[in-house]
Amino acid sequence: MTDAKPGGRAAGKTATGHIDRRACVKALLDSQGDDVLIIAGLAGAKGDVIAAVGDAPRVFAFGGAMGAAASMGLGLALAQPDKRVLVITGDGELLMNVGTLATIAIANPANLGVVCVDNEHYGETGFQRSHTGLGTDLAAMAQGAGIGAVRTVREMAELDEAGDMLRQSNGAAFVLLKVAVDDPPKVRIHWDAAYHKNRFRQALLGQP
Secondary structure (H helix, E strand, O other), X not given: XXXXXXXXXXXXXXXXXXXXXXXXXXXXXXXXXXXXXXXXOOHHHHHHHHHHHOOOOOEEEOOOOOOOHHHHHHHHHHXXXXXXXXXXXXXXXXXXXXXXXXXXXXXXXXXXXXXXXXOOEEOOOOOEEOHHHOOOOHHHHHHHHOOOEEEEEOOHHHHHHHHHHHHHOOOOEEEEEEEOOOOOOOOOOOOOHHHHHHHHHHHHHOOO
């Protein structure tokens, strides 16, 4: 299932979204159940997840490793094929490691979903405009990489279908959320790396 159309973007720009990022991420996460493991990327994506589900043990929130969320989600999905894994990342972070989409497509784990929250800006480094505000379409890139289940969401009414795709796809799935251009409020969490690693490990394996 896909609605991305590769090509034809070089001379134009992607349509800036207007939907609220926090509301979109919460709706998607609510639709996935409370047993999915979540890898949250930097900046706004991390804040979106924490605002939606709280600072929960099943959430591994990145700090300082920009570009690594999709790669870690892939590794976790391959290592734990009986558990569902959802990566929530931003456009700026995904652009730093966009080649991961090709590796995800080739490995194609059915338990992996990637959600890119695209506000067309680099929220971690000063809110500069990103490539997606100048014509780059990450959904088209995901489809071109070979991911079979790709969906772009520009309206809240499209979230139910996107959530169903993430849950039911028989291969890796990618959802692009075209959200409003804003810099959401920062969400503060405890930043002890060892604490977060051990807590996530315990939630994953059921042991200290």
